Amino acid sequence: MSILEVKNATFAYENSENIFEDVNLTVDRGDVICILGSNGCGKTTLMKCMNRLHELSEGNVYIKGENIKNMDQRTIAKNIGYIPQGHVSTFAFTVFDVVLMGRTPHLDYLDSPGNEDRLITEEALKKFGIYHLKNKPYTSLSGGEQQLVFFARVIAQQPQILLLDEPTSHLDFGNQLKTLNIISKLSQEGISIVMTSHYPDHAFITANKVALMKDQGFLGIDTPENIITTENMEMVYGIQVKIIEIGPNRKICVPIETID
Amino acid sequence: MNKNYLILIVAVVLIIVSISGYYITAHSSLVGNGNVTITDMANRSVTIPANVNKVLTTDPTATVMVYMIDPDKLLGFNYQTTSEEQKYMPDKYKSLPSVGGWYGAQTGSYEQFVAMEPDLVFEGVSPDTVSEHSSSLSTIAERQQKMGSIPVVGVLDTSNFTSFDPSITFMGKIMGSEDKAAQLVAYNDKVQKQVKDVVSNIPDSDKVTVYYAEDVDGLKTEPPGSVHAQLIDFCGGKNVADVQQSGGNGETEVTMEQVLKWNPEVIITTDPTFFQSIYNNSQWSGVSAVQNKRVYLSPQSPFKWFDRPTGANMIIGIPWVAKILYPDKFKDLNLTSEVKEFYSEFYSYNLTDDEAKNILVGSGLNTT
């Protein structure tokens, strides 16, 4: 049984055209699925429908066979972790407190976190190498460090699926690769990951499936090697690219020229 | 979960403590301590000391009455008296402190009142409408609760000289100064009759038009029917101010155009600054009252004669306003001797002839 399944998904905001129609996606254990698409094609919206931040107009999402429409937000959160694209901070919580928030789905309504929750939080911090930052206000960290905090929080949730919305967009060149390596490692531990990205290159690095999104749907879903072609990139992004193999199992995709 | 139970327990305990605390600290409403039980003018049964020697009130109009009936018993005023006001006060009253009160301003401090240890506190109760009456009853109940064992004695109406005789009599009786109170009542009735007999025959069209100028620019006033300008209405004048009564303590704003349109024959003011500047003020020179030099300033000490407070201090204002409006009709009225008598009987101050004349001349009157 697949971990996450999206069937015939259609979504539109009120009184608007469909953002996407009849989208299907299957996520198996250990998958890293990268959704590529141009700005505004709806990939973030699609992702938010998967953990019910938005309600689909038509179609369904199933977690391990169960329809998320029958689940409350808490149950969904026990299964799916989400790191949004951007984060606006208002209060300077400590890193520890932020990661501790990841335990919320496992707490009853009137509960506060207990010792076990604190231990899990500490483990998560250590896993990402930020344990030494635990008492610092998270707002004083660099972009890369903050990203690690959110990873730690989402891991503390102990989910089976991660939804990552453009996880590398605001990171420097080095941190981008470090993040992608983390994603690969997590998938090896059995967590399934769905991410959106603006970089086909990153799909080559970490994804085992790529979905190309255009014109309110998927052009196709296949391995990165098969689906990231010059024709497809031209169709999705409207530019000419060159795809080069630089080693075994490693291709790169380089933008060359715009098409007028 | 443990901490949550703790919170709930503490919450329940607090509420229980609160309720039981209330019952512990509540006590049957004391209505005074002393050995004489009286019924005040709000129909409350109050116990007061047999000998009342120290008195406070919660508003200036009642304070004025106490000052006029038995000033030695007064512990303090409701506002700080100015040096101008203290001019014609005997020395011992000049230093009476201000304790605040509850009248327009709510400046009274309960601890301050209690600390001065009065034998009783007079509180005005409104007689006007049913809702006002019940509201002031609950106010007086609150006052009593805070004053504890100091009796709060309700007095009806201390502001309308046509109807406050019973209040004077009542307060006199409570303070053990019935004679002085009766004297004041008699004087009040006398001057009212004197004036009423003459002005009640004046037809509306013959009435002198009057504008009551308030504040330093003179551009605030009170409409007819206002308790602040009741002397105008009573003495047969016609209050020109065709305006709405204003909020707070009165004082409706008007414009110079309005005053020029009304063109009053007489202007009465209580503000010395305005009075001094008016004959030099070109804006006002077009007004009939200014042209005919019929602008008058209320004397100020120890209380104004015309308004603020609107209390028994206005009794002397009755003959004064009558003389201002209709000097011919009141030729026989000897203001100098009236003023001297009033001040010596009710303000404990013996004015010399010169002092009395000065007061009257200073108010704008040329003849007495």
Next chain:
Amino acid sequence: MSTESNSIQRFFSNSEGKKWILNLALIALPIILFFISFMIGRYPLSPLEVITTILAKFIPSIHVSATYSTIVWDIRLPRIMAAILVGAALAVAGAAFQGTFKNPLVSPDILGVSSGAGFGAAIAILIIGIPIITQISAFSWGLIAVAITYFIARSIRNSEILVMVLSGMAVASFFTALISLCKYTADPYSKLPQIVYWLMGSLASVTNAQVVMVSVPIVVGISILLILRWRLNVLAMGDEESKSLGVETNKLRFIIILCCTLITAAAVSISGIIGWVGLIIPHISRMLVGPDHKRLLPATICLGATFLLFIDNISRTVLPIEVPIGILTAIIGAPFFLYLLRKGYNQWT
């Protein structure tokens, strides 16, 4: 954007020992002030006389003058209790709202509770004028105003928090206009001054009965907020992240708004409109213990109670006449807030 962190907080939170000293100080402060408050006032009562008066209630053989009893039980006690309750209530409501609306500049009035309560008081004074009715009316209309704000905002589908804030502004303006209407039609000699003075805020005429009545909604409301204080942290991260962490944001926000409105309406119903407490005290608390609501809410309770009690003590001791407490909190609060702003601004990251 702007965040709050400063060296004071880091100093205290880095060491467990320092944390405990701070906690102790925060709890001790209101308790000590509570006892001191009985000893001060314009009526000269020595501490010994105060203690004797208190004991006389419980030990029948001790006699004390009726005046002393009045001062302690009828004049000072209700004021002290009211200051503690109102100060704590407004401060906690302010902190909770700041977290819920993700905005440290928010005060408990943001959804219109004060304007509604002011209108309730004004109309009651206008029509009836009996204190208990005024109190109930103020409480009820405070709740009604927020209910209007809330349901208008929720009727707009998928609306953000901003919509609720705007709705609150509109409702508050509306009720403020109604208050002015009441003032305009009120009898200028008796009703109008009563309304004006009620609005300015005062603890001078609070009775023990009123204290008991409001203590129920205030204690209940604060307790619920304390129980939920962990969830407030999550909510303060934003709606989207909270939902992704399994929080039913609409339900939680509703409960928080309900509790805060209950306690604010109850407080305002006996004290009139007192500003600045709900805005400043959460800031000061945050500077001392950080934004974690597990520590923040209890800290605001202690500091809010202390602050208002302190100001009320000044109000009734230093001056021979009553100055409305709403004026004093603004006169003292606003410059203090500017000082904090200056001090803290450079340390905002």
